[in-house]
Amino acid sequence: MVYKKLFGVPAWRVRSPFEELERMRNRMDRLIDGFSRGSFETSSAGVFPLVNLTEDKENYYLYAELPGVTTDALDIEATANNLSIEGERQIPLEDEGAKYHRKEREAGHFSRIVQMPGDINPETVDASLVNGILSVVVPKAEAEKPKKIAIQGE
Amino acid sequence: MTSAENQELAVKEKTALNRSAEQTRTGALFSPDVDIFETDREITLLADMPGVKPDNLSIDLRNDVLTIAGETENIRKAGQVDIIAEYESGKYYRQFTLSEMIDQAKIDAKLNDGVLRLTLPKVAKAAPRRITVKTS
Numbered sequence: 001m002v003y004k005k006l007f008g009v010p011a012w013r014v015r016s017p018f019e020e021l022e023r024m025r026n027r028m029d030r031l032i033d034g035f036s037r038g039s040f041e042t043s044s045a046g047v048f049p050l051v052n053l054t055e056d057k058e059n060y061y062l063y064a065e066l067p068g069v070t071t072d073a074l075d076i077e078a079t080a081n082n083l084s085i086e087g088e089r090q091i092p093l094e095d096e097g098a099k100y101h102r103k104e105r106e107a108g109h110f111s112r113i114v115q116m117p118g119d120i121n122p123e124t125v126d127a128s129l130v131n132g133i134l135s136v137v138v139p140k141a142e143a144e145k146p147k148k149i150a151i152q153g154e
Numbered sequence: 155m156t157s158a159e160n161q162e163l164a165v166k167e168k169t170a171l172n173r174s175a176e177q178t179r180t181g182a183l184f185s186p187d188v189d190i191f192e193t194d195r196e197i198t199l200l201a202d203m204p205g206v207k208p209d210n211l212s213i214d215l216r217n218d219v220l221t222i223a224g225e226t227e228n229i230r231k232a233g234q235v236d237i238i239a240e241y242e243s244g245k246y247y248r249q250f251t252l253s254e255m256i257d258q259a260k261i262d263a264k265l266n267d268g269v270l271r272l273t274l275p276k277v278a279k280a281a282p283r284r285i286t287v288k289t290s
Contacts, residue, residue, distance in 0.1 A: 019172045026182075048163040050241040054234035061234055065241060067202040067268035089163060095193050104187040105202055108163035117237060132204030132268015135229060 048110040049085065049134075057146055060116050060138040067132035068105070074129065076136065078122035083138060086111040118144040171247060182244030186222070186270075190250075194282055197254065197274040203246045204268035205229070213263055213272060220250045222270065 049064040062083060066074070074087035091107040119141035127136040169185040186201040199222075203211070206224035214221040224246040255277040262273040 019170070022172060023170055045240070046165055048165050050165060051238060052236070052241060053238040054230060054236055056231075056233050056235070060237070061230070063229065065204040065243070065268070067204040070267060091189075094191055094198070098191040098193050098198070101190040101192065103189050105189050105200060106161075106163060106166065106187075108161035110163040114238075129267070131207055131265075132202070133229065 045112070047112045049112065051085075051112070051114055053114065053116075055117070055140075059140060060120065062114060062134075062136040062138065064134045065132060066129065066134050069129070069132070069134075071129050074134070076125070076127050078120065078125045078138065080122065081116045081119050082113050083116060083120075083125070083136065084111070084113045085134070120144075168241065182242045184242075184244055184246050185248050186224075186246045188248065192254075194276075196276060197252070197256070199250075199270070199272040199274070201246075201248070201270040201272070202268065203265075203270055205243055206246065206265065206268065206270075208265045211263075211265060211270065213261075215252070215256065215258060215261065215274075218252050220252055220274075221248075222272070223247045224270075 049066055052063045054061045054063075064085065066087070066089070068091065069087055069089050073090060074085070077084045077086075088109050089107050091105060116138060121139040121141050124139050125136060127134065129135075166187070169187075171183040171185050186203050188202075189198075189200040191198055199220075201222060203222075203224045205226035207227070210225040210227070212221075212223045214223075226243050226245065228243075252274070257275045257277045260275040264271045
């Protein structure tokens, strides 16, 4: 590949072992954090897109980074306890005469199913795609929500 | 038309950065993935910066060094508990050295769907001229 030197090689591309260590330490901290809460999945499924899943009493919240993906190119389906994300990231071709210095962004198709920890209410799932971030609010099924039990006195 | 019609997207881990200067604010720092291409008239840079709003993006060009930096906001509401955490979000930062003369006044930046498109027009004199060799 012909590399035309127009842009200098940024110095920080070289990763020092200390940076690696720092990242590992951050991960360990998060891992330990998660263990203490008792419900943390540390290994990534290795499928695009990477997701973050959180919950509160009412809902599960799923987040994914999908820069350059438009709502037309994204399909989200919900079943009893699965959420399926499918889409296509398109990178339009540029001028034919354009010469590339860097090409790090990738285009392609993706599909992933994320299993929710409990039953959900698929009818009222709400998804939005803003600034390249997908946020899905997945309401828990009634049976999954914690119930407040009234304690009766005498 | 797209550059890759049937290719499956693979997971690509974000490139974390550690700046030599101490940061005033905590949080992860990432290097955004970029495409940079050049035509006779301009240099175009595309950068994936999901979660960055136009207000939180800064582009700076001085002494031939182009700096792009973007801040992201935490979209989680209070009270949410992690179940799966596969990616980290944080700030974006990347610098490039330009050896070409750029017409600063005509720089154009657009941010759509988390992708920055930066157009850097070359100054007129840097545009190549075809030199015709005459024979006597």
